[in-house]
Amino acid sequence: MRQSAADCNTPFLPQEIMRNILILLPVKSLIRFQFVCKHWKNFIKTQSFIQEHLDHSSNENPLLLLQWDDRCDPLNLHMLNYEMQHFEVQPPSLMDSLLLAKIVGCSHGLLCVRDENAVFLSFFLWNPATRVVRMVPRPIYKGFGHIVFDIFGFGFSPIVNDGKIVISHELEFDSVFNRIEVYSLSTGSWKELEIEFQDFPGVDFHGSSPVTANGTMFWSVDRVIECGDEEEIDVVEIVILSFDIAMDVFTLLTLPAGLDFGARGCLTLYKNQLAIFSHTVIGNYESSVIDLWVMEEGVGASLERWSWSKKHSISTDYYICPRGIWLDEIISYYPYEAYVLYLLNINTNESENFDTRRCGYSLSVTFNYAESLLPVGNLHIEDPEF
Template identity: 45%
Template sequence: MCSFPSVTVKQKVVDDETPFVPEEIIRNILKRLPVKSLIRFQCVCKPWKNLIKKPSFIADHLHHSTHQNPLLLFQQNERHPLHLSLLDCEMQVHEVKNPPIFDSSSWARIIGSCNGLLCVAINEVGTYPASILLWNPAVREFRRVPRTRTIDRFEWDCTVGFGFSPLINDYKIVRTYAESGDVISGVEVYSLSTGSWKEIELGNLENVNLYLQTVSANGAIFWNGIKQGVEGGVEYDTDLIVSFDIAMEVFTLIQMPNSFYKLSVYDDQLAVLSHTRIGDFPNYLYSFIDLWVLEESIGASAERWSWTKKFTCSPCPCEIYLGVIWRSDIACVAFGRPSETKSEIKNDEPKVGLYLFNITTNEFKKVAIPGGGHVCGVFNYVESLVTIGNNHIEEEP
């Protein structure tokens, strides 16, 4: 994928005969390698195997990969099997091999991506809510999360969030239940470290419901939300952002900068991508994207949180669906090929594709995807050695 920086190795000599490389040098080299190579190198010798399995090395490798080799993962088809691809920093597309196998009548949706782990909802015919799978594609491990309850999908609405807290070194899944698609009436949390669910108090979620969209940053999970209220006998709804502190297991309500937005992460801060369309539905002429960033820390009081608009993009002459911020680009799914004027769009050209808008150069370009341009989900991703599983996927010969 991405090229790795060169490392100068200084060789020492023991007893004037046996040369060896200090462990700190070996560690510095190995942390720069892709996961597939590290899995093979565990067979070189026992010291290397022990080193690669150390939690401290796994953390060092993750830190390096996150900053040097971030990847963009996109889903091309919600139907089984999980058809996933990765875009690397050299703009090369690679298919994710050997996804977990499940019933062909089911379909899958990625809930979130965090430190190389994917949280996947598997919708099975006749069973609701969806079952959940945690999967590390790089090490080919997955864990099926136990189901806690089965409910009537026509009488309940469920949302799921996934994230990691460095304070407690644990990954958690949060599932909320709302009766009849109304406000939330129950919350349960799954801990990867304990392998079990537990119910928690609603806290600030009274009269609140959540949308499916979710992101994770700085030890918290965030959703788009709506709070219902009554004033002067008149019912009203307030759009907001709901955060869940993974370590403390408490919810907080955050005012948002505007009503049309997509949650994302920018420079390790919660960000919002807002979308403004120019023209008449459904034939919009142009689209604008604004980037807002929450400047204060997650732990600050609600009164001190403030949103700052970082930039507004130049007009995008097509209809787009906002994705994520990847490196210095905003990844979008476009429903029409960008062109100078609307009349230049040809009927035989793809109407859906993955596009990158560079926030530094203002360039808007399409990503060449082998086998077609249909994309139904975009996520930040990084290869990692983080282990989760009680199942292992055998690699193809």
């Protein structure tokens, strides 16, 4: 039975109990409950409730989002829940015309999708739980000449209650230089970011989809160290490029001193902290050793704010490549059978595998995902008393 506005002012349950009940409900139900009365509608849209609901959803119903390469399906998204049930995610009709799409970021229940087949760079912001999607305006720069779009990323910062898309242009005319643009959900517009590239000597602003933790995006990028001698080959090292979403600031982080990056390695998240895999192949690809390093905040012996520690080292009697962490499972695949997905438990060393041939021919990206009420715009809403 639908309550009137007057009924909502005198609830039959204490307000705190009502609040706790609503937090437990799925997004689909909360969307319907917004029609109960105006007060419920406004409350369900508040920043504090959206964040509390997301925290609960992340802890109680964590999902693994998988995108598979498939020439017949531009997105080809699938979800895996904590009961190991597997289901397909249907994209909204607004993206039906896309011929080639890639998820470049997932944060706070929102997906940033890039149309890789468009003449001009094109993005969509999509909340699969609410089924709301919005096409992002085109970036500022629409110049001439050969343009290479390097780093891409999307993340959300609860500090400023804003999500941002970051892109880097490499413009080739007589010389090559970079240009950074940032799109803000709260303003609905792009801005060029002033950055002193001489503060990042040798850094290649090029990276795959970043990981986002605590309001910061992270990419693994190359940095060229010039030897100074024309006869010597310049050294290329891997560093971590970070972007503070609230402050619009880039910084560089070094890898763990004892990390053996080996033939494979990738950034990931572990308990909402930045982490990195070190993947070493043993023998003629008969087995693997996977080390997991986690970055922690604090002052170490070197007086640095951040320090790395090795949390896990796992040996396998088969060769797999790690892609990320979900719950306590390392998401992995066998390179010569990319349709087989392995979940390797970091505590027990036990593994499960899934034949995913019906999904696609190879795994593209993976993200930790939780249902969220976060809108794709109009983020700044006052919190009414409940």
